[in-house]
Amino acid sequence: MRRTIGKKLLAMMLVGAGGVGGAAAAVTPASADVGTSFEVWDGQNYTGSYGRFTAGSNWPTLGQWDNRISSLKTTVKICAYTEPNYQGGQYTFWAGGAWSYIGAPLGDNNISSIKRC
Known part of the structure; x- marks a missing residue:
């Protein structure tokens, strides 16, 4: 019984603190590739x-969407490129992340191809 209460309490604490489905800062690369x-x-x-x-x-x-993306949210790890066919500059967006403005290193409105990485 004590163990069950402890697990339920931990789950409630994580949800209350935004730990489950919460802020992108809580996601680490090791646990990132979970979305679709x-x-x-x-x-x-x-x-x-x-x-x-x-x-x-x-x-x-x-x-x-070529050269139009200014903000992005992702549930899966993706690699974005500044040129078509995965050429040019590249940046990795980690799963669970949210970018309200895509500036450096790719530049705003400068993504031309994306693949899962």
């Missing part, structure tokens, strides 16, 4: 046009 999608916006702070990608594929080109 990422979301993008063409405005900073998750504003403007919205798109959602399922992470079962790679995108050597982004079509209408």
Whole structure:
């Protein structure tokens, strides 16, 4: 009984502190690759046009999203590139992360291809 109460208390503490599904800062690379999608916006702070990608594929080109992504949230680890076909500068976005503004090192509105990495 004591062990069960302890586990329930720990679970409640994690949820209350944002530890389950909480802030991106709590996610470590070792536990990161758990999701299936990422979301993008063409405005900073998750504003403007919205798109959602399922992470079962790679995108050597982004079509209408080419050079338009300004903010991003992801539940899966992805690698973004500044040129089509995974060329140019590259940055890794860790699972569970949220970027309200994509500046350095890729630059705002400068992503042209994305793949799971």
